[in-house]
Amino acid sequence: xxxxxxxxxxxxxxxxxxxxxxxxxxxxxxxxxxxxxxxxxxxxxxxxxxxxxxxxxxxxxxxxxxxxxxxxxxxxxxxxxxxxxxxxxxxxxxxxxxxxxxxxxxxxxxxxxxxxxxxxxxxxxxxxxxxxxxxxxxxxxxxxxxxxxxxxxxxxxxxxxxxxxxxxxxxxxxxxxxxxxxxxxxxxxxxxxxxxxxxxxxxxxxxxxxxxxxxxxxxxxxxxxxxxxxxx
Amino acid sequence: xxxxxxxxxxxxxxxxxxxxxxxxxxxxxxxxxxxxxxxxxxxxxxxxxxxxxxxxxxxxxxxxxxxxxxxxxxxxxxxxxxxxxxxxxxxxxxxxxxxxxxxxxxxxxxxxxxxxxxxxxxxxxxxxxxxxxxxxxxxxxxxxxxxxxxxxxxxxxxxxxxxxxxxxxxxxxxxxxxxxxxxxxxxxxxxxxxxxxxxxxxxxxxxxxxxxxxxxxxxxxxxxxxxx
Amino acid sequence: xxxxxxxxxxxxxxxxxxxxxxxxxxxxxxxxxxxxxxxxxxxxxxxxxxxxxxxxxxxxxxxxxxxxxxxxxxxxxxxxxxxxxxxxxxxxxxxxxxxxxxxxxxxxxxxxxxxxxxxxxxxxxxxxxxxxxxxxxxxxxxxxxxxxxxxxxxxxxxxxxxxxxxxxxxxxxxxxxxxxxxxxxxxxxxxxxxxxxxxxxxxxxxxxxxxxxxxxxxxxxxxxxx
Numbered sequence: 001x002x003x004x005x006x007x008x009x010x011x012x013x014x015x016x017x018x019x020x021x022x023x024x025x026x027x028x029x030x031x032x033x034x035x036x037x038x039x040x041x042x043x044x045x046x047x048x049x050x051x052x053x054x055x056x057x058x059x060x061x062x063x064x065x066x067x068x069x070x071x072x073x074x075x076x077x078x079x080x081x082x083x084x085x086x087x088x089x090x091x092x093x094x095x096x097x098x099x100x101x102x103x104x105x106x107x108x109x110x111x112x113x114x115x116x117x118x119x120x121x122x123x124x125x126x127x128x129x130x131x132x133x134x135x136x137x138x139x140x141x142x143x144x145x146x147x148x149x150x151x152x153x154x155x156x157x158x159x160x161x162x163x164x165x166x167x168x169x170x171x172x173x174x175x176x177x178x179x180x181x182x183x184x185x186x187x188x189x190x191x192x193x194x195x196x197x198x199x200x201x202x203x204x205x206x207x208x209x210x211x212x213x214x215x216x217x218x219x220x221x222x223x224x225x226x227x228x229x230x231x232x
Numbered sequence: 233x234x235x236x237x238x239x240x241x242x243x244x245x246x247x248x249x250x251x252x253x254x255x256x257x258x259x260x261x262x263x264x265x266x267x268x269x270x271x272x273x274x275x276x277x278x279x280x281x282x283x284x285x286x287x288x289x290x291x292x293x294x295x296x297x298x299x300x301x302x303x304x305x306x307x308x309x310x311x312x313x314x315x316x317x318x319x320x321x322x323x324x325x326x327x328x329x330x331x332x333x334x335x336x337x338x339x340x341x342x343x344x345x346x347x348x349x350x351x352x353x354x355x356x357x358x359x360x361x362x363x364x365x366x367x368x369x370x371x372x373x374x375x376x377x378x379x380x381x382x383x384x385x386x387x388x389x390x391x392x393x394x395x396x397x398x399x400x401x402x403x404x405x406x407x408x409x410x411x412x413x414x415x416x417x418x419x420x421x422x423x424x425x426x427x428x429x430x431x432x433x434x435x436x437x438x439x440x441x442x443x444x445x446x447x448x449x450x451x452x453x454x455x456x457x458x459x460x
Numbered sequence: 461x462x463x464x465x466x467x468x469x470x471x472x473x474x475x476x477x478x479x480x481x482x483x484x485x486x487x488x489x490x491x492x493x494x495x496x497x498x499x500x501x502x503x504x505x506x507x508x509x510x511x512x513x514x515x516x517x518x519x520x521x522x523x524x525x526x527x528x529x530x531x532x533x534x535x536x537x538x539x540x541x542x543x544x545x546x547x548x549x550x551x552x553x554x555x556x557x558x559x560x561x562x563x564x565x566x567x568x569x570x571x572x573x574x575x576x577x578x579x580x581x582x583x584x585x586x587x588x589x590x591x592x593x594x595x596x597x598x599x600x601x602x603x604x605x606x607x608x609x610x611x612x613x614x615x616x617x618x619x620x621x622x623x624x625x626x627x628x629x630x631x632x633x634x635x636x637x638x639x640x641x642x643x644x645x646x647x648x649x650x651x652x653x654x655x656x657x658x659x660x661x662x663x664x665x666x667x668x669x670x671x672x673x674x675x676x677x678x679x680x681x682x683x684x685x686x
Contacts, residue, residue, distance in 0.1 A: 014368030015303065015452035016459075039459055050548045053686040056301060056369075068685065074550040082541025088477045100469045101549045103462070143545070205459060298682055353632040360628060364619045370686060374615050377679050381611075381633060384671070388636065 001064050003028040003151055003182035004049065009058035011044055018044045020206045022058070026199070028150075031173070031183040032211075033193040035225060036203035042186035043081075045203065046155045049184065050078045062151055074102060077149030079157055083140035085128050091115060091139055092124040095146055102147035114142040118168060137165040145172055152176060154185035158192045166192065190222035202229050238438045245431030252425045260418065269333040276326040277405075278426035279319045280348075282433050284386055286316030287355070289437075291383035294376035303448060304441075306372035309379055310362060311440035313355055315433050320352045335399070344400035347389040354382045368451060466551045470559025471566075477536065478567060484532040485567060492525035492575050496582055510583035515646030519638055521575055523605060526568050527627050530609030533560050534617040543617065543684075553681035557610060561676075564606040565599075572598055590648040597648060600665045601641030604672065608634050611676040614683050640665040 002025035011019040019041045026032050036042050047053040048060055051068045065072045078084075085094050092111055099107025115121045118138040128136060137160065144152070152173070158166055173183060173196055187193040194200075194214065201211035202225055210229040217224040256274050263270040290312035297305040327345070328338045339345065358378050365371035388395075393402050404413045405422070478484055499517050503509050510517075537543035546556055580587045587594065612629045616622040631638075640661040647658050654662060 012303075012369055013452075013455060015448045016455040047686070050544075051685070052544055052547055070550045070552055073548060076548070078545065078548045080541055080544055082544065084542050084545035085540055086473075086477055086542060087539060088480045089473075093476070097469065097473050098545070098549070101466070101546070101551050103550060298679075350632050350635055357625075357629045357632060361616070361619075361625060364616075364621050364625055370618070373686075374683060377683050378612075378615060378629065380679065381672075381675065385632070 001028075002026055003030070003063060004184060005059075005061045006045075006049075007059045007061075009045075009048065009055040009060060011041075011048065011053070012056050018206055019048075019055070022203075022208050024201060024208060024211045026182055026184060028182050029177065029180040030198050031177055031185075031196050032199040032201055033197035033214075034184065034186040034201045034203060035188060035190070035193075036186070037188070040203045041206045042203055043155055046080075046153055046184070046186050050076065050080075050153050074147065075150040077144045077147065077152045079140065079144040079152070079154045081155055081160075083136050083143075085136060085139050085143060087129040088127065090125045090127055091120050091131070094128060094139065095142060098143050098146055104147055110146055114146050118142045134162045134164055137161050138168060141165065141169055141172065145176075149181070151182045152184070154183065154187075156187055156189070157185055158187060158189040170196065190218075194218055194222060200225060202226070204229070234438065234442070238435050241431050241438070242435040245428050245435060248424070248428035248431065252421065252428055255421060256425070260421070266334060269330060272326050272330050274422060274425045276323060276330060277422055278429050279322040279326065281426045282429045283316045283319035283323055284390060285430065286312045286319065286433060286437070287351075287383060287386045290316060290379055291386075294379035297372060297376045298380075301373075303368070303372065304445070306376065307441045307444035307448075308437070309376060310359075310444060311437040313358055313379065314440055315436045317352065317355050317359065318436075319429075319433065320348065320355070324348060324352065340399055342399040343396035344389070344392040344398045347385065347392045351385045351389045354385045358382055368448060463552075463555050466555035467559040467562060470546075470551065470556055471563040474533070474536075474560055474563035475566060478532070478563070484529045485571070488525045488528040488567075488571055489574060491528060492521050492571060493578060495521045495524055496575065496579060500582065505583050510585050511650050512646065514579070514583075514585060514587070514649040515642035515644065518572075518575065518579060518645055519601065519642045521579075522568065522572055522602070523631065523634065523638060525571055525575075526602075526605050526609065527630065529564060529567050529571070530606070530613050530630070531623055531626055533564055533610050534613040535622060538617065547684050553684045554677045556684070557614065557677060557680040561603075561606045561610045561673075564610055565602050568602045568606060569598065572602065585649060586651075587649050589651045590653070593654050594645065594648045597641055597644045597662075597665070600662075600669055601637060601645075603669050604637035604641070604665065605634060607669065607672050607676055608637075611672075611680065611683075614680060637665055637668040640668070 004026040006022050006024050009019055009022040010017060022045060034042050034045065044053070048055050049062060049067055051073055054068070060067045062072050063075055067073075086097070089097065092108075092115065095111035095114060096107045099110050104110050112121070112124070115124050118141060120135060120139060120142070123131070123135065128139065131139070144154075157169060161169065170192070176183060177196065183196070185193060185197075197214050199212065200214045200218070202209045210225060215225065252274070256271050260271070262268050290309045293305050293309040293312065297309060327348075331340070332338050358375060361378055362371055362375050365374060392398060393400055403409050405419060496517075499505075499521075503513065534543065537546065547553070576587055579585065609626070609630050612626055612633075613622075616625045616629070619625055643661045644654065644658060644665070647654065
């Protein structure tokens, strides 16, 4: 069974097809990087996978079940454009809150553990509003990993992060992959993504122009895919 | 094909309306108590019926839209609401003219009148909400939900004369009273005028739906152009 | 059981962040006092007229001041895209809605409880003669306000003009509940019991609560998921 299966998915804004006939699947333990220009439809696809949006046509299954199924979403982690952290709550309160929302057995313990791992334990009772940008980003990473997701969806994960957060995220992702978890990320930050990606997909004007194992050419020449399959 | 249907509906409705006007204005005698002004009822009551019909169609279309997500059904909902709002305005104005003659005042805060006004405001809110949302799919979905909520106000307006003691005349039509409150010929005339207006309203709705379709096409082309 | 726990988590979160910043509460409370003050210019504020108008006056205050609370309900989630994280979580839209409604009811009730004695003092009205029935009416009316307000707050959360749209949509829709609550409150503050014809208004209010809560719970998931 594939971890993510997308079958003939279409999404419209009015009559304008933002996604056309997207079909692909991701096996458990794989890391797929979805590439494409701004506005190509990467975020739209990711939102459908995360259960934030419904496809107009077609079927999306995550871990064998519908993407909007509440049992599925327990095992999916999402790191989107926003950090999805409440400014007026403390770091610990934020993580405990999301631990409860994801139905963890001991939200407090998991929260403490992740504060430790992201180097935020010393400020656990500080309000997020007072945090620096980097600290907020690390907290957002902790929030996304808190419930030990089987499938991780990341939307442009490296764009907004500072160096320390990027290093942290890459380590965590590597560890996830080693444990057989599945990762799907949209990005145009090729270098960071290709270090991890086992597979790549290219979306161009709403269509999946290419998907498959990462072509070996890309390690030495990251933009090879764009030139070969994308519009000029 | 659809072009022709619109013309046919509009022509049939228009001709029938002219014929009805002839009967109402020249054939029917004045009413005993109200005199000549009672003739406005042939427009007042049918316009409310058309408005209720239109809002019902809009509510049903919204429910179907949420189940099927077809843009055309959303176009039907918004077209029906716009036509319904126009007929609500006609109903309110004809009612006010009648009230000025019979009651001596344009308006009174009677439950039926108040609810009719609330109805108008609720559907104006619907049209405002549509204007405020940019993404057509999001707009269709959210306004469909609002349209279902809004229909409750139509039900209350319709039932207001039964639920409250109102100054507004009670039910006169035989399907609500069991008959005897109105001359059968006059009642038939009411229904005939309702049908004539209904045909015209259907033509309006279809014209409006075509505009919606064109608008959608333009939006899509514009987005396409931006994507290039 | 899990549904109840999820609602509770959401409600507790909303209350905690509101009580910590007090942005909406402070604005809403001071606005309520301003309206109470303004009403003193509308009519001769002696005990008798004030009693006769009490229901309408109080509920207008509650509804206007409440809009400030309801406006914040979903828009507070926009900061940092928290709303997306909640929708992508296992919490169903209905639990999110019920939790937020419950939090709003508590916040609104808090404001109303403060307004009542202020009203009593300003307008020289004894409002405690029928205390518990009055609390019942307050709770039912507030629930109606919160259900409609929270639902439409979700409906308008992504709009640029949401602060303007929300009152435009909420008040006309709320009229049946507002009408009953006004009527019942006037009766109770005048010291009369809820009996006879007044029970019809109570029924209308309860019916409104049930119908619109059911409708909102059924439709909120559609609204939240794009």
